[in-house]
Amino acid sequence: MKLGNILSQKKSTIVKKWFDSVAKTYAEDTAKFLKNQADPFANPVGGSLSTGLEALMDELIQGMHRETIVSFLDPIIRIRAVQAFTPSKATAFIFKLKQVIRQSIAGELKEKEIADELLTFEIKIDELALIAFDIYVECREKIYELQANEMKNRTYSAFKRANLVSEIE
Amino acid sequence: MSDELLKPDELIANIEPAPPRKGWMDTPINIRKGMYCYASNHKSVASLDLPNARPWNPLEDDWKLPENWKDIIFNGFRERLDKFRSFKVFMDICVRCGACADKCHFFIGSGDPKNMPVLRAELLRSIYRNDFTTAGKVFGKMVGAREMTMDVLKEWWYYLFQCTECRRCSVFCPYGIDTAEITIMGRELLNLLGLNIDWIATPIANCNRTGNHLGIQPHAFKDMLDFFVEDIEEITGITVEPQYNKKGADILFITPSGDVFADPGTYTCMGYMLYFHFLKEKYGLDVTWSTYASEGGNFGLFTSHEMMKRLNSKMYAEAKRLGVKWILGGECGHMWRVINQYMDTMNGPTDFMEEPVSPITGTKFENAKSTKMVHIAEFTADLIKHGKLDLDKSRNDHLKVTFHDSCNPARAMGMLDEPRYVINNVCNHFYEMPSNTIREQTFCCGSGAGLNAGENLELRMMGGLPRANAVKHVHEKYGVNTLSCVCAIDRAALPPLMEYWVPEVEVNGLHEMVANALIIPGENERTTDLRGEPLAGMEGDDVE
Known part of the structure; x- marks a missing residue:
């Protein structure tokens, strides 16, 4: 578990770089705002990213509890599912973590044991991406469901108002 | 958005998610599904005797505008600058301090800089400078002026209908600029060309x-x-x-x-x-x-x-x-x-x-x-x-x-x-x-x-x-x-x-x-609220 210790030590740097890479998916001025506004109510996107990414890193290092992962990943994906991203762009930040980690521990990676451990660790990042995929689809389905329900309710009310439906008493 | 799925080769070419780094004036307008409301129904527009009632679709290139649409906007702008002192003042006094920039819910939620109130207002101000100020006429883009074009008009329509006129930004403006009033004026100008949305026009x-x-x-x-x-x-x-x-x-x-x-x-x-x-x-x-x-x-x-x-x-x-x-x-x-x-x-x-x-x-x-x-x-x-x-x-x-x-x-x-x-x-x-x-x-x-x-x-x-x-x-x-x-x-x-x-x-x-x-004289004992949901302590009762 050498890798786990190294990642724990470098966690704050890695999470910061990971955050920066997500911020870069937005326009320059927006990225600045996401990074600098610390109040989570004034900056809910940045807030859910900073809380979420750190917690996800903890899960990757310590164990993969799906419920915990979903609780932190859901708010991030839920936001990106309605923003101007394609599905790939909305979730690509997860794979970005591989690059961030490899850059952050480039020296240590020369050791074969750590390099081997990293390959296993990266499988966990892939699992994270799959969970993100589930959440993304769930969010999109919810959007369509909301649209369908709004339309259904409107049509039903119109029929009801026109006395065109007869309900079971 | 899943309805913008890319083909595998496009996906690989686009996987790097960084947006283009260009100035706002050079960032082209992209009218995205899910972000805009349907165009006004021409029958609704006609029934109110409002201008340019015709079927049109924001996604099509041709918005079916009258030939002299630029003159209509110019004259409409001038008329409103003369009529509404506040509009003229709001066009002139913004120093682009940025106090409002991160206060708009649409900017906070979308991350789109053109939803910063200051920038949304700049959409109009840039035309104001070009058409109504000497500095704008002489120095153009250097002083934030630009000519009215079809793309600018589309940008107006897209972003002025991404403002709910809630006025949260104005609370933070040191000059008291009411950006909602700028949106209101912008929408008025758009209506001179029959560019409303149907969720407003039909109601x-x-x-x-x-x-x-x-x-x-x-x-x-x-x-x-x-x-x-x-x-x-x-x-x-x-x-x-x-x-x-x-x-x-x-x-x-x-x-x-x-x-x-x-x-x-x-x-x-x-x-x-x-x-x-x-x-x-x-x-x-x-x-x-x-x-x-x-x-x-x-x-x-x-x-x-x-x-x-x-x-x-x-x-x-x-x-x-x-x-x-x-x-x-x-x-x-x-x-x-x-x-x-x-x-x-x-x-x-x-x-x-x-x-x-x-x-x-x-x-x-x-x-x-x-x-x-x-x-x-x-x-x-x-x-x-x-x-x-x-x-x-x-x-x-x-x-x-x-x-x-x-x-x-x-x-x-x-x-x-x-x-x-x-x-x-x-x-x-x-x-x-x-x-x-x-x-x-x-x-x-x-x-x-x-x-x-x-x-x-x-x-x-x-x-x-x-x-x-x-x-x-x-x-x-x-x-x-x-x-x-x-x-x-x-x-x-x-x-x-x-x-x-x-x-x-x-x-x-x-x-x-x-x-x-409210306790009403003569009422039955209430077991549910007005929605028919059981009151606290009544959950187990058989509510008929």
């Missing part, structure tokens, strides 16, 4: 024709209230008898038609009916509904000042026809911006009504001295203050409530404490959201100013994120399950917003809770 056409946005005819309006009479009787055993178009009534009541026809606003409407019944039985309060002035809201505000005036005029006309003493207004958002800020100069002052005085407490509503129209939350708060309502707060014990300050009552009329006073007197469990998300700093529902359509749901979800995020906080911290508000658009917009971001929270109106708590 105003309806309102002009039948008196309300939904196009409900008088008999259907009455039918709907009659349904509520039956529901109320089932729940309370009380038969309420609403009065319609009663000449000589003391008070005319006007509320948004959304409360009459759209859940969950309908429960607020039932609340009003039960409340008026109580006041009539106990104090003889004589209130009438109108099937003509059957709309409190005014989507004319989102179209042009002329249209706003035209639709608003029915309130005073009906008050005069019925000969009432004053008008009581229901829970609505933008309706109160129109009443509080514009009605008196547009269609008033009236000489046929009295200064509003509560016949029960004798309180004079000084703030409504000129308009003659009182907000129901103020009226109720006054009754509670004088101990005139018999209330059982425990009937709302199944609700853990937080309060969403609707933008216009909060920022356009300063009504901050009255609803809270009422809530605290009808509920035992009330929790505030964080201070930078309520009162003057309240976050918009994301669907105001005519944007509560179905086709722009992504926009609405993004715009409502800051509000939902604060609700989620109080839900997780205190177990809040109810988001209360005093606005009919909120009651239509917030339920889907909650369903997406905080599905455990339901939305209600202030007077729904008032009526839940």
Whole structure:
């Protein structure tokens, strides 16, 4: 578990770089705002990213509890599912973590044991991406469901108002 | 968005998600599905004699504009600069300090810089500089000026309909620039070319024709209230008898038609009916509904000042026809911006009504001295203050409530404490959201100013994120399950917003809770609230 210790030590740097890479998916001025506004109510996107990414890193290092992962990943994906991203762009930040980690521990990676451990660790990042995929689809389905329900309710009310439906008493 | 799926080779080429790094003037407009509302129906536009009624589609290159459209915009701009001093001042005095930049819910939620209020205003200012200032004419882009083009016009349309005119940005502007007024002017200019959205154009056409946005005819309006009479009787055993178009009534009541026809606003409407019944039985309060002035809201505000005036005029006309003493207004958002800020100069002052005085407490509503129209939350708060309502707060014990300050009552009329006073007197469990998300700093529902359509749901979800995020906080911290508000658009917009971001929270109106708590002489023992949900402690009972 050498890798786990190294990642724990470098966690704050890695999470910061990971955050920066997500911020870069937005326009320059927006990225600045996401990074600098610390109040989570004034900056809910940045807030859910900073809380979420750190917690996800903890899960990757310590164990993969799906419920915990979903609780932190859901708010991030839920936001990106309605923003101007394609599905790939909305979730690509997860794979970005591989690059961030490899850059952050480039020296240590020369050791074969750590390099081997990293390959296993990266499988966990892939699992994270799959969970993100589930959440993304769930969010999109919810959007369509909301649209369908709004339309259904409107049509039903119109029929009801026109006395065109007869309900079971 | 999943409907923009790329092919594998495009996917690989596009996987690096960094956006282009260009200046805002050089970032091309991309009208994205989910972010815009359908174009105005030409029949609605024609029925109001508004310009350039024709079918058109924002996604097509040709917007079917008159050949001289640039002249129309130029002249319209000049006319408004001359007519509205505030518009001219707002065009000139912005120093681009950025105080407003990160205060807009659409910017916070979407991350699109053109949703920064300063930049949204720059869309118009850049043309203003080019066409109306010497510096702009001489130095052009160097001083932030640019020529009007079709792309600029499309950008106006796209972003001016991504502003809910909520005025949160103006709270933070050191110069007091009201960016909502810039949006209002921009939309007026767009309307000169027939560039409205249908969620506004058809409601105003309806309102002009039948008196309300939904196009409900008088008999259907009455039918709907009659349904509520039956529901109320089932729940309370009380038969309420609403009065319609009663000449000589003391008070005319006007509320948004959304409360009459759209859940969950309908429960607020039932609340009003039960409340008026109580006041009539106990104090003889004589209130009438109108099937003509059957709309409190005014989507004319989102179209042009002329249209706003035209639709608003029915309130005073009906008050005069019925000969009432004053008008009581229901829970609505933008309706109160129109009443509080514009009605008196547009269609008033009236000489046929009295200064509003509560016949029960004798309180004079000084703030409504000129308009003659009182907000129901103020009226109720006054009754509670004088101990005139018999209330059982425990009937709302199944609700853990937080309060969403609707933008216009909060920022356009300063009504901050009255609803809270009422809530605290009808509920035992009330929790505030964080201070930078309520009162003057309240976050918009994301669907105001005519944007509560179905086709722009992504926009609405993004715009409502800051509000939902604060609700989620109080839900997780205190177990809040109810988001209360005093606005009919909120009651239509917030339920889907909650369903997406905080599905455990339901939305209600202030007077729904008032009526839940109100002890009415002769009523049956209440086992459910107005929605038929069991009261706390009654969950196990067989509710028939």
